Amino acid sequence: MRYLFSAVTSAVGSRGWNRRHFWGWLNAVFNKVDYERIKAVGPDRAASEWLLRCGAKVKFQGFERFHHDYNGLPVGPLGKYKIQAIDATESCIMYRGFDYLDGLKHVEEIKFNKCIYIEDACLERLSSVESLQESVVTMEVVSCGNVTDKGIIALHRLRNLENLFLSDLPGITDKQTMVTRLQTALPRLDVSLDLD
Numbered sequence: 001m002r003y004l005f006s007a008v009t010s011a012v013g014s015r016g017w018n019r020r021h022f023w024g025w026l027n028a029v030f031n032k033v034d035y036e037r038i039k040a041v042g043p044d045r046a047a048s049e050w051l052l053r054c055g056a057k058v059k060f061q062g063f064e065r066f067h068h069d070y071n072g073l074p075v076g077p078l079g080k081y082k083i084q085a086i087d088a089t090e091s092c093i094m095y096r097g098f099d100y101l102d103g104l105k106h107v108e109e110i111k112f113n114k115c116i117y118i119e120d121a122c123l124e125r126l127s128s129v130e131s132l133q134e135s136v137v138t139m140e141v142v143s144c145g146n147v148t149d150k151g152i153i154a155l156h157r158l159r160n161l162e163n164l165f166l167s168d169l170p171g172i173t174d175k176q177t178m179v180t181r182l183q184t185a186l187p188r189l190d191v192s193l194d195l196d
Contacts, residue, residue, distance in 0.1 A: 030050075030053050030054050030092060030097075031050070031054065031092070031093065031094045031095075031096040031097035032096065032097070033050075033096070033097060033099045033100060034046070035099075037049070038100070038103075041078055042078050042079050042103075043100070043102065043103030043104055044060075044079070044081060044082050044083050044103075044104060044106075045073075045078065045081065046100055047083060047100040047101060047104055048060075048067070048073060048081070048083055049070065049073070050093075050097050050100040051086060051088065051091070051093065051100075052067065052068065052069070052070040052073065053070055054088075054091045054092045054093045054097070055090065055091035055092055055093075056086060056087060056088040056089070056091035056093055057086075057087040057088075057089075058083050058085065058086055058087075059083070059084050059085040059086075059087075060074065060081040060082060060083060060084060061081070061082045061083075061084045061106055063084075066085070066087055082105070082106040083104055083106060083107050084106055084107065084108055084109070085107065085108060085109040085110070085111075086107060086109070086110045086111065087111045087113075088110070088111060088112050088113070088115055088118075089111060089112075089113040089114060089115075090113065090114045090115070091115060092116075092117060093115065093117065093118070093122075094117035094118075094122070095117070095119065095121045095122045095125060098122060098125040098126060101125075101126060101129050101132060102129055102131075103131060104129070104131055104132060104135075105131040105134075105135060106135055107132055107135050107136055108135055108136060108137045108138065109136070109137065109138040109139070110126070110136060110138075110139050110140070111139075111140040111142075112139075112140065112141045112142070112144055113140065113141075113142040113143060113144075114142065114143045114144070115144050116144075116145070116146075117146075118141075118144040118146060118147060119144075119146035119147060119151065120146070120147060120148055120150045120151030120154070121151075122151070123141075123147065123151035123152065123154050123155060124150075124151060124154040127154045127155055127156075127157040127158055128157065132158065133157055133158055133159050133160075134159060134160060135160065136158045136160065136161055137160055137161065137162050137163065138161075138162065138163040138164075139155065139158070139161060139163070139164050139165070140164075140165040140166075141164075141165070141166050141167075141169065142165070142166070142167045142168055142169075143167070143168040143169075144169060145169075145170055145171065146171065147169050147171050147172075148171035148172065148173070149171070149172055149173055149174055149175075149177070149178045152166065152169075152172065152178055152182070153178055153181050153182065155182065156181065156182050156185035156186060158186075159186070161186055161189055162188050162189060162190060163189075163190050163192075164182070164189060164190070164191045164192070165192045165194075166191065166192070166193050166194070166195060167193070167194035167195065168194070168195070169195055172195055175193060175195055179191050179193070
């Protein structure tokens with residue numbers, strides 16, 4: 001597989017495209033939502049395929065460890081495996097694919113670490129998913145350079161959010177106001193900051 005990508009990037013590079021443009025295009029393809037697939041296999045299976053295709057990891061209810069191999073996803077009756085946690089560390093997930101989150105009802109933990117495509121619109125979209133508003137308890141947003149106060153404040157719609165860890169977010173300009181607004185909306189929320 002690596003050889004294939006290397007060959008394609010070399011060929012593309014010889015035509016004047018740069019590698020960054022090519023990888024951006026490929027990442028957009030990985031994030032394209034397949035609504036027919038969601039209907040066919042259900043939201044949890046379709047979302048897990050999207051996440052793993054983009055380099056993220058998922059943990060299903062009843063499993064101790066995260067799955068990271070697309071070809072190693074568990075098989076069985078549709079609807080049997082429910083996503084409990086998402087670790088999108090260094091993945092290429094982007095706003096375009098966030099429709100895959102609709103219908104996920106069991107996600108308790110989400111980590112966005114070093115995600116170059118995560119931006120305010122992603123956090124706003126995630127926070128608008130009704131089922132996630134009820135299920136998400138823990139979130140981590142670390143080293144996502146396109147996230148600002150606006151995106152973090154949008155997380156106030158996650159009604160059961162209890163733990164929020166924020167670190168290395170240069171787009172945050174008024175951390176005190178941001179924390180106050182979050183904790184006013186979510187009195188049980190514990191916010192851990194490492195933004196200096």
